[in-house]
Amino acid sequence: MTTYYVRVNAGVAGQHDGDVFEVAVDETSDGLRVTAVRPPTAPGRGAAQSGLGHPAQSGARRVDLAELVPDCYSLLIDGRSHTLAIATWRTDTSHRGPGDAAGGGVRRWTVLFDGVAVTAEVGRSPRVRGGTQAAAGTAGQVRAPMPGLVVAVPAGPGTAVVPGQPLIIMEAMKMQMEIRAPHAGVVREVRVVPGQDVAGNDLLATVE
Amino acid sequence: MLIANRGEIALRVIRACRVSGLATVAVYSDADRAAPHVPAADEAYRLGPAPAAESYLSVGAIIDAARGSGADAVHPGYGFLAENAALAQACADAGLVFIGPPAATLERCGDKVETRRAARAAGVPILPGTDPLDDAALAREADLIGFPVLLKAAGGGGGKGIHLVRAAADLAAAVRLARGEARGAFGDDRVYLEKWLDHARHVEIQILADATGALVHLGERECSIQRRHQKVIEEAPSPALDAPLREAMGRAAVAAARAVGYVNAGTVEFVVSGREFYFLEINARLQVEHPVTEWVTGRDLARLQLAVAGGSPLPFAQGDVVLRGHAIEARISAEDPDAGFVPWVGRVEQVVLPGGPGVRVDGALVPGMDVSRFYDPILAKVIAWGETRSDAIARLVQALRETVITGVPTTVPFLRWTLAHPAFQGGAYTTAFVETEWERRDRIPPNGGAAAAAALAHQAERRVAAPVSRDGIAWTQAARRDALS
Numbered sequence: 001m002t003t004y005y006v007r008v009n010a011g012v013a014g015q016h017d018g019d020v021f022e023v024a025v026d027e028t029s030d031g032l033r034v035t036a037v038r039p040p041t042a043p044g045r046g047a048a049q050s051g052l053g054h055p056a057q058s059g060a061r062r063v064d065l066a067e068l069v070p071d072c073y074s075l076l077i078d079g080r081s082h083t084l085a086i087a088t089w090r091t092d093t094s095h096r097g098p099g100d101a102a103g104g105g106v107r108r109w110t111v112l113f114d115g116v117a118v119t120a121e122v123g124r125s126p127r128v129r130g131g132t133q134a135a136a137g138t139a140g141q142v143r144a145p146m147p148g149l150v151v152a153v154p155a156g157p158g159t160a161v162v163p164g165q166p167l168i169i170m171e172a173m174k175m176q177m178e179i180r181a182p183h184a185g186v187v188r189e190v191r192v193v194p195g196q197d198v199a200g201n202d203l204l205a206t207v208e
Numbered sequence: 209m210l211i212a213n214r215g216e217i218a219l220r221v222i223r224a225c226r227v228s229g230l231a232t233v234a235v236y237s238d239a240d241r242a243a244p245h246v247p248a249a250d251e252a253y254r255l256g257p258a259p260a261a262e263s264y265l266s267v268g269a270i271i272d273a274a275r276g277s278g279a280d281a282v283h284p285g286y287g288f289l290a291e292n293a294a295l296a297q298a299c300a301d302a303g304l305v306f307i308g309p310p311a312a313t314l315e316r317c318g319d320k321v322e323t324r325r326a327a328r329a330a331g332v333p334i335l336p337g338t339d340p341l342d343d344a345a346l347a348r349e350a351d352l353i354g355f356p357v358l359l360k361a362a363g364g365g366g367g368k369g370i371h372l373v374r375a376a377a378d379l380a381a382a383v384r385l386a387r388g389e390a391r392g393a394f395g396d397d398r399v400y401l402e403k404w405l406d407h408a409r410h411v412e413i414q415i416l417a418d419a420t421g422a423l424v425h426l427g428e429r430e431c432s433i434q435r436r437h438q439k440v441i442e443e444a445p446s447p448a449l450d451a452p453l454r455e456a457m458g459r460a461a462v463a464a465a466r467a468v469g470y471v472n473a474g475t476v477e478f479v480v481s482g483r484e485f486y487f488l489e490i491n492a493r494l495q496v497e498h499p500v501t502e503w504v505t506g507r508d509l510a511r512l513q514l515a516v517a518g519g520s521p522l523p524f525a526q527g528d529v530v531l532r533g534h535a536i537e538a539r540i541s542a543e544d545p546d547a548g549f550v551p552w553v554g555r556v557e558q559v560v561l562p563g564g565p566g567v568r569v570d571g572a573l574v575p576g577m578d579v580s581r582f583y584d585p586i587l588a589k590v591i592a593w594g595e596t597r598s599d600a601i602a603r604l605v606q607a608l609r610e611t612v613i614t615g616v617p618t619t620v621p622f623l624r625w626t627l628a629h630p631a632f633q634g635g636a637y638t639t640a641f642v643e644t645e646w647e648r649r650d651r652i653p654p655n656g657g658a659a660a661a662a663a664l665a666h667q668a669e670r671r672v673a674a675p676v677s678r679d680g681i682a683w684t685q686a687a688r689r690d691a692l693s
Binding site for chain 2: 034080087117149171
């Protein structure tokens with residue numbers, strides 16, 4: 001038996017506000033037996049939040065995952081057929097590297113579960129990364145919301161900015177988008193120049 | 209026939225040419241040598257570097273390719289130079305047949321303000337709006353018209369350069385973006401204002417005209433499900449129209465088209481609010497969403513374009529146009545609907561496209577294909593037909609369940625969610641749907657999500673503990689071996 005600590009949230013934004021569930025996984029001849037051994041204590045955050053169904057009613061669930069093609073799975077939960085596709089564009093694939101979770105780290109996936117975006121964090125210790133810790137290091141980081149071309153940098157390093165002030169103008173598929181200051185502050189660093197191609201999620205600038 | 213385009217529309221036109229017995233010539237940029245439209249044609253010639261301005265938007269390069277290949281005609285598809293009078297004129301000068309209206313008509317339709325005037329003169333209702341103006345005048349006029357207003361590119365189309373402005377404070381930033389986009393897309397940064405109606409619908413009428421002056425309409429398309437003022441789902445007929453309104457709008461569309469001397473296939477766009485309708489513009493091209501009209505009318509619009517451009521009279525009259533059943537199109541684009549529909553680039557890994565009765569796929573989508581940032585992110589269109597609207601919805605839902613595309617985000621999750629939404633199923637939706645329903649939807653993790661996550665994590669652990677090949681379903685097989693040993 002292996003114990004995992006699992007938090008699931010809807011969407012890709014990674015709102016880290018879901019409860020952490022302790023989940024036991026056993027290997028059997030017809031797939032995995034998955035049991036929530038510690039359901040949430042907070043009232044009102046029940047079965048739907050756990051993403052496991054109500055353990056008291058359903059008990060252990062049989063889960064079998066088969067990779068159909070890379071990053072796309074057939075998922076059987078108690079015989080019910082689901083599709084699971086890894087949103088590779090939102091998932092840091094280094095989290096799938098060796099030794100990560102075993103060392104107490106957390107794996108994070110964004111998946112499309114029956115076509116619905118879900119972000120899941122799974123660790124081997126109860127300390128699945130919390131939202132406050134994650135947010136503290138990234139609060140002033142301005143990242144590319146899409147892959148594209150930087151067309152202008154209206155607020156260079158040292159510029160005092162107000163919330164919503166355009167920092168960088170990007171273009172993709174002939175559409176321009178203003179990347180705006182997340183909060184008031186001073187632009188500490190701009191990592192891109194006009195004419196530069198950037199990938200989605202790349203760090204563009206930092207506002208202090 | 210040289211097809212001056214790429215992607216799914218190039219393949220659509222190649223199909224029409226092949227069944228008409230015409231040899232086809234593709235053109236490509238450096239980014240597209242391995243794109244699906246290149247091997248699909250009989251011949252293919254390089255236009256230039258990846259940026260559209262140096263390839264698909266280069267009139268000179270296209271005329272050179274046409275001359276070099278010995279083509280007799282040029283089909284522009286949609287987007288790029290489809291509504292560009294310069295290409296139509298260059299074709300005429302080079303003795304090539306241009307599949308579309310003559311240059312003079314494109315010139316008039318391309319000037320949105322001029323077309324509005326012509327429509328109004330023909331007795332077609334229009335919304336309050338302005339001429340193209342400078343920044344200061346735009347601010348003054350916006351106050352007079354009253355917010356919300358829509359900023360539109362005078363030389364524009366395809367949703368580019370369009371910005372909805374709800375308050376005076378937001379106008380300056382929107383003008384800046386609109387001018388930048390319009391300059392990039394059309395080489396013309398003139399923008400004008402139009403009154404914006406909330407809770408309205410976007411309904412358009414397909415028209416078809418021959419060179420002898422015969423002009424018919426082929427019913428409407430409902431196009432209110434939009435993001436970024438670009439359509440995502442279209443259907444025919446519109447749930448908002450009854451026979452008298454359809455008849456009135458059809459007559460208005462024909463009048464507006466006559467007023468600009470229209471020839472070939474085109475679309476007259478309207479905004480509909482209750483039983484009132486207002487002319488917006490004429491799209492002087494084959495539309496992305498033409499398949500829904502093809503299905504309910506039983507007519508091949510791309511082939512009709514070829515016939516009319518070749519000088520043939522329309523093979524049917526208005527009275528012969530009969531609408532049968534219901535068709536819905538869903539556009540699959542490489543965008544992330546969970547993050548504001550931002551366009552995405554990357555490599556398409558896996559592709560499974562749907563099939564079955566009443567399902568049509570127009571696409572240019574193969575595994576391993578690169579989606580580049582240079583062009584529109586549309587990958588494919590899935591169209592379903594049924595005797596009734598609910599049959600068509602059911603078929604489209606099933607088709608989208610069968611659709612698998614990995615490697616890049618797509619609009620498929622949004623399309624599936626929308627088709628299942630009560631407002632869509634009831635037919636009572638407006639252009640605000642994405643904003644009011646999708647962006648504000650309840651986000652509840654699906655039941656089973658945590659079980660799936662635990663299984664994924666366990667799989668990853670197993671791979672670390674005992675690296676196995678990715679052949680077959682390696683991890684479950686390995687797990688079962690272990691369990692049995």
